[in-house]
Amino acid sequence: MAADSEFHVLAVDDSIIDRKLIERLLKTSSFQVTTVDSGSKALEFLGLHEDDGIINTNTPSVSPNNHQEVEVNLVITDYCMPGMTGYDLLKKIKESSSLKNIPVVIMSSENVPSRISRCLEEGAEEFLLKPVRLSDLNKLRPHMLKTKIKDHQEPEKQDKEEKQQQPQSNNNNRKAMEEGISTEKIRPRLNGITAMV
Amino acid sequence: MDLVQLQRQLVDYKTSLYNEGFLDEQFTQLQELQDENNPDFVVEVVSLFFEDSERLLNELTKALEQQSVDFKRVDAHVHQLKGSSSSIGAQRVQKVCIAFRNYCEEQNIEGCVKCLQQVRHEYSLVKTKLESMFQLQQQILSAGGSIPM
Numbered sequence: 142m143a144a145d146s147e148f149h150v151l152a153v154d155d156s157i158i159d160r161k162l163i164e165r166l167l168k169t170s171s172f173q174v175t176t177v178d179s180g181s182k183a184l185e186f187l188g189l190h191e192d193d194g195i196i197n198t199n200t201p202s203v204s205p206n207n208h209q210e211v212e213v214n215l216v217i218t219d220y221c222m223p224g225m226t227g228y229d230l231l232k233k234i235k236e237s238s239s240l241k242n243i244p245v246v247i248m249s250s251e252n253v254p255s256r257i258s259r260c261l262e263e264g265a266e267e268f269l270l271k272p273v274r275l276s277d278l279n280k281l282r283p284h285m286l287k288t289k290i291k292d293h294q295e296p297e298k299q300d301k302e303e304k305q306q307q308p309q310s311n312n313n314n315r316k317a318m319e320e321g322i323s324t325e326k327i328r329p330r331l332n333g334i335t336a337m338v
Numbered sequence: 339m340d341l342v343q344l345q346r347q348l349v350d351y352k353t354s355l356y357n358e359g360f361l362d363e364q365f366t367q368l369q370e371l372q373d374e375n376n377p378d379f380v381v382e383v384v385s386l387f388f389e390d391s392e393r394l395l396n397e398l399t400k401a402l403e404q405q406s407v408d409f410k411r412v413d414a415h416v417h418q419l420k421g422s423s424s425s426i427g428a429q430r431v432q433k434v435c436i437a438f439r440n441y442c443e444e445q446n447i448e449g450c451v452k453c454l455q456q457v458r459h460e461y462s463l464v465k466t467k468l469e470s471m472f473q474l475q476q477q478i479l480s481a482g483g484s485i486p487m
Binding site for chain 1: 364367368370371376379382383386387390414417418420421422424425426
């Protein structure tokens with residue numbers, strides 16, 4: 142089995158039914174899957190520690206203090222979750238020097254244009270409406286491939302034109318988060334991640 | 339009843355479930371995800387749905403019995419139920435949840451109580467029907483037949 146054809150996806154959803162579903166969808170699409178039930182567990186899995194969570198422009202991204210055991214090629218997360226929302230998770234990933242190049246996809250059962258544009262502005266690659274289908278997952282591989290190529294080039298390019306689900310509203314509400322959780326403390330030594338592979 | 343009759347009965351039963359709105363296209367999607375390597379996928383997901391729904395219905399009952407109803411909490415539970423019913427294709431349950439959420443927004447306790455009754459009813463209907471369908475499937479498999487999809 143060729144190593145580069147096996148992409149590893151981290152799926153985040155608080156619903157046990159949806160975790161089971163997304164796991165099956167991803168495996169059927171030949172991805173390796175880990176599922177977790179919260180944003181904080183996702184960050185823990187990704188190896189993000191408290192100091193990485195704070196925007197630190199002085200930290201060089203040359204030698205990543207990456208404590209990841211396993212490489213994650215894409216994060217797919219539910220939007221509405223208690224505690225850390227999918228949006229909060231997206232932000233934390235994009236603000237992290239070690240994780241910002243990981244593509245993030247948001248799923249939501251609600252079709253809210255301002256929510257969609259906010260996520261895309263924050264750097265989400267796709268916004269999928271639930272229930273997610275197999276055909277939706279076909280959109281994922283290109284983002285993971287792009288990252289593999291990107292790793293050998295400049296990491297700072299953002300192709301906003303390629304975003305397909307862009308509604309026409311021009312919302313500048315980056316700070317208008319629904320739950321107001323922007324300073325979530327990440328406890329680095331939590332045990333007992335319920336990760337299903 | 340012979341195998342062919344059983345299989346016929348299953349097809350007719352399934353068709354009626356779709357026609358009567360108990361199940362929608364999403365249920366078909368679930369079945370398509372099942373294969374020889376994951377032969378119990380549908381039963382497993384549906385079982386999770388049953389467990390989770392029962393938990394949510396209990397929570398909803400408790401929440402609506404409070405002196406001062408926390409509508410945000412009620413809405414959060416209904417949102418979860420709406421999501422999971424949508425994920426398995428339990429259309430009628432999902433529809434009641436939509437109405438239920440509207441009553442939560444209006445902070446209409448009577449409306450909420452009524453919806454809870456309705457959603458319990460729809461849930462119990464779809465549960466019975468899915469269980470019957472699974473039983474029929476099991477009979478077919480035990481008789482050495484395959485499930486017509």
